[in-house]
Amino acid sequence: MELISSNKVSGGWHKRYKHTSQSTQCEMTFAIFLPKIVNEGQQVPVLYWLSGLTCSDENFMQKAGAFKKANELGIAIVAPDTSPRGEGVADDENGAYDFGLGAGFYVNATQAPYSQHYQMYDYVTEELPQLIEAHFPVSPQKAISGHSMGGHGALIIGLRNPDAYTSISAFSPIVNPSNCPWGQKALTGYLGDDKQRWQQYDATELLSHYVSPTKRPILIEQGSSDQFLDEQLKPWLFEQAAEKVGYPITLNMHEGYDHSYFFISSFIENHLEFHANYMR
Numbered sequence: 001m002e003l004i005s006s007n008k009v010s011g012g013w014h015k016r017y018k019h020t021s022q023s024t025q026c027e028m029t030f031a032i033f034l035p036k037i038v039n040e041g042q043q044v045p046v047l048y049w050l051s052g053l054t055c056s057d058e059n060f061m062q063k064a065g066a067f068k069k070a071n072e073l074g075i076a077i078v079a080p081d082t083s084p085r086g087e088g089v090a091d092d093e094n095g096a097y098d099f100g101l102g103a104g105f106y107v108n109a110t111q112a113p114y115s116q117h118y119q120m121y122d123y124v125t126e127e128l129p130q131l132i133e134a135h136f137p138v139s140p141q142k143a144i145s146g147h148s149m150g151g152h153g154a155l156i157i158g159l160r161n162p163d164a165y166t167s168i169s170a171f172s173p174i175v176n177p178s179n180c181p182w183g184q185k186a187l188t189g190y191l192g193d194d195k196q197r198w199q200q201y202d203a204t205e206l207l208s209h210y211v212s213p214t215k216r217p218i219l220i221e222q223g224s225s226d227q228f229l230d231e232q233l234k235p236w237l238f239e240q241a242a243e244k245v246g247y248p249i250t251l252n253m254h255e256g257y258d259h260s261y262f263f264i265s266s267f268i269e270n271h272l273e274f275h276a277n278y279m280r
């Protein structure tokens with residue numbers, strides 16, 4: 001693991017690292033925010049943040065405005081990249097923004113040529129937490145959150161691993177990728193045409209068939225003026241599935257907010273407090 005940069009911020013530290021990943025078979029970059037309290041020898045819980053299409057480890061760290069509150073609450077934040085990258089990593093054949101580089105969709109791809117490197121599910125759920133726990137003063141307490149494609153990632157990972165994450169949250173998530181153009185394109189490209197195989201990566205499907213007795217709290221934020229709301233995001237489908245299976249979720253609609261980091265930065269502190277409450 002190699003340190004790329006280190007900056008003091010809001011009393012804590014923001015650091016970027018690169019390392020060779022066994023899951024994705026390429027160099028991966030991630031960012032970590034460590035609150036001040038780690039200097040006093042305290043182990044801190046970790047919020048994993050998954051970013052959306054076209055993003056890297058940098059967007060959330062630079063734009064969300066999360067550090068002051070994370071420092072106060074004593075939470076570390078880890079932001080991985082959104083896909084494998086580098087020479088030899090297959091991209092969308094037309095270089096589109098919604099597939100390939102910057103758009104790994106947090107799945108383990110089974111289709112060539114993507115299956116060689118696009119193993120983001122394993123990277124985020126296994127390899128990265130192991131690396132973080134081996135190298136930083138963190139406790140095993142983890143929570144997960146994300147935006148848009150990353151909100152989809154947070155929901156599927158949280159729902160599939162209720163023993164690993166104390167709480168799940170999302171901003172403007174793609175809740176039902178089998179049922180929207182971004183998701184259909186990604187799931188076809190990474191997993192093939194068999195829709196049965198898509199279900200493990202579809203939060204609304206996972207919730208509809210949820211059987212675990214452990215129901216982790218789920219908090220979703222959505223802007224009413226989000227340009228992707230009706231065609232891509234459709235949070236009401238997730239809400240309906242939750243009602244049907246009796247899984248309590250909170251979906252907060254916010255008048256006038258769009259899909260941007262202006263929206264995320266407006267409500268990120270509530271999400272940090274939400275997760276801090278469960279990670280204690």
Ligand SMILES: CC(=O)Oc1ccc2c(C)cc(=O)oc2c1
Pocket residue numbers: 051052053054055059147148149150259260261
């Ligand atoms: C930094 C930023 O604005 O991130 C951003 C912009 C647009 C999108 C879209 C359209 C989808 C998504 O999944 O993430 C995302 C992130």
